[in-house]
Amino acid sequence: MNHLFKICLLAVCLGIYWIQSAIDQKIGLFCSTEEVLYLPSANVIKKLSLGHNGLLADIYWMRAVQYYGGKRLKNERHFDLLEQLIEIATTLDPKLLHAYRFGSVFLAENEPIGANQPEEAIALLRKGIEHNPEEWQLHRDVGFIYYWFLNDYKKAAEAFLEGSKNPRAAIWMKTFAAELLAKGGSRQTARFLWQEVYQTSENQQMKDNAREHLMRLTAEEQIETLQVLIEKVQPRIGRKISSLDELVGLGFFKKRPVDPKGFAYILNSTTGKVGLSPASTIRRY
Amino acid sequence: MIVIPIAKNTFKECVRDKLLYNLVIFGVLIIASSLVLSSITIGEVKQIIVNLGLSTLSVFGTLIAIFIGIQLVFKEIDKKTIYSLLAKPVARHEFILGKYFGLTLTLLVNILVMLLGIYISIFYLRHSFQLADLQILLAAMLILIELMLVIAIALFFSTFSTPVFSALFAFCLYVIGHFSSDIRQYGLSSDSFAIKILSGCLYYLLPNFQNFEIISQTAHGQFLATRLYLLSVLYGLVYSAGLVLLAILVFQRRNFK
Numbered sequence: 001m002n003h004l005f006k007i008c009l010l011a012v013c014l015g016i017y018w019i020q021s022a023i024d025q026k027i028g029l030f031c032s033t034e035e036v037l038y039l040p041s042a043n044v045i046k047k048l049s050l051g052h053n054g055l056l057a058d059i060y061w062m063r064a065v066q067y068y069g070g071k072r073l074k075n076e077r078h079f080d081l082l083e084q085l086i087e088i089a090t091t092l093d094p095k096l097l098h099a100y101r102f103g104s105v106f107l108a109e110n111e112p113i114g115a116n117q118p119e120e121a122i123a124l125l126r127k128g129i130e131h132n133p134e135e136w137q138l139h140r141d142v143g144f145i146y147y148w149f150l151n152d153y154k155k156a157a158e159a160f161l162e163g164s165k166n167p168r169a170a171i172w173m174k175t176f177a178a179e180l181l182a183k184g185g186s187r188q189t190a191r192f193l194w195q196e197v198y199q200t201s202e203n204q205q206m207k208d209n210a211r212e213h214l215m216r217l218t219a220e221e222q223i224e225t226l227q228v229l230i231e232k233v234q235p236r237i238g239r240k241i242s243s244l245d246e247l248v249g250l251g252f253f254k255k256r257p258v259d260p261k262g263f264a265y266i267l268n269s270t271t272g273k274v275g276l277s278p279a280s281t282i283r284r285y
Numbered sequence: 286m287i288v289i290p291i292a293k294n295t296f297k298e299c300v301r302d303k304l305l306y307n308l309v310i311f312g313v314l315i316i317a318s319s320l321v322l323s324s325i326t327i328g329e330v331k332q333i334i335v336n337l338g339l340s341t342l343s344v345f346g347t348l349i350a351i352f353i354g355i356q357l358v359f360k361e362i363d364k365k366t367i368y369s370l371l372a373k374p375v376a377r378h379e380f381i382l383g384k385y386f387g388l389t390l391t392l393l394v395n396i397l398v399m400l401l402g403i404y405i406s407i408f409y410l411r412h413s414f415q416l417a418d419l420q421i422l423l424a425a426m427l428i429l430i431e432l433m434l435v436i437a438i439a440l441f442f443s444t445f446s447t448p449v450f451s452a453l454f455a456f457c458l459y460v461i462g463h464f465s466s467d468i469r470q471y472g473l474s475s476d477s478f479a480i481k482i483l484s485g486c487l488y489y490l491l492p493n494f495q496n497f498e499i500i501s502q503t504a505h506g507q508f509l510a511t512r513l514y515l516l517s518v519l520y521g522l523v524y525s526a527g528l529v530l531l532a533i534l535v536f537q538r539r540n541f542k
Binding site for chain 1: 322327328329336459460463464467495497498500501504507
């Protein structure tokens, strides 16, 4: 009798394993946080937390990260809950700095990388500034979003200038604001900003993101140089260049020019424009 | 002082409940979960460990305080061991005090075990300690004061009510205590003079558990102002003393015939 119970127990365990595996196979290995908020009001959650709002803020922030990550992995373009999840996390713990900083990046980045909501990202950062006036980096992030995602250089300069009033702010903030007003959105200023993010970020994901953007800028520069070169060479040889291999044959390069990730650039023979290889993993906007 | 042997005995009873073994397992779970959490989120891992660790400590401490606290007196009456105890030269107030301090000692050990878990987690992830980490110890001590207040509430109810009702009353009071500022705010925003007075009375009469909400600040490495910290400790001790006194008064009037 005892053995029968043990066998039954083993059968139940195996059954559970089999059923769960079947469910997982059906819904996929990784599923993003479901599209339900349960409690949509941050203030209600805060009241119900009985003083454990810090832990709940961490949980909601974790949910936001998982939601964002899940959507990215599935290549989905709609991040409907993202803003609310971050809003709840930051209301539960208004000092949750990484939720403002990373959350604003998640919101501001263009689709499919982010939610394409730069205005909401700025509102989130403004909320962060209100609760953490001593954190100059939040001003920098506001300026950055105005600059990069909204191309509003005047407002970006204002944000950098505002942040520079903080005695702990980086010294480049003030001069950069002036430079921004004078030069606008040049590649030089963009490179400076991403370089700054890359060098000062302690978080690996933030660094990786900045490196991706820097690689993109490098690729843009290289494409421009190649384009200029082709336009100069064509009148000299008296015909249109149809492939970049021809430049190698003419002795301009030892091998076909490649982007920062090692993928060869391509030349569209119809339009005459140089571009990234379709296989290239350089981030496209 | 007969209070100490009763306290020791209460502590031994709690240990025999295998409560502490569960807590050790929980401490280990915190270490494991913080490692998992650090890999699925972005941000300061120490903050998560502190939030999770101190909240676990507080929630489990509260549950222990309520569910053991309500049985402290009831069990003795139910098993009729109270007769043999009170037949000895043990005053009723000594019995109550012994029970109270016995459970407090249990929770102190519980907190120390959990604290060890939190510090091990921090050390595992950072391979070093900083002076600011002492803040966690201070927060844990304030949580102990909060738990002493919860024990006092549970003990007070257990002197005249059944365990089920005692647990219910204690839990309700604990929840209401976290809404103290709302009660006061409601009164201040009301036009009615009677409501203003009533909410004012309730505000001061009910235990204000918001005074012990320190976890979030600790997680951000912010030190609570010394005066505020000491006042919170004092509030907890004075309120607990009041409740234990009330429990003694009720227990002294009880007739066990």
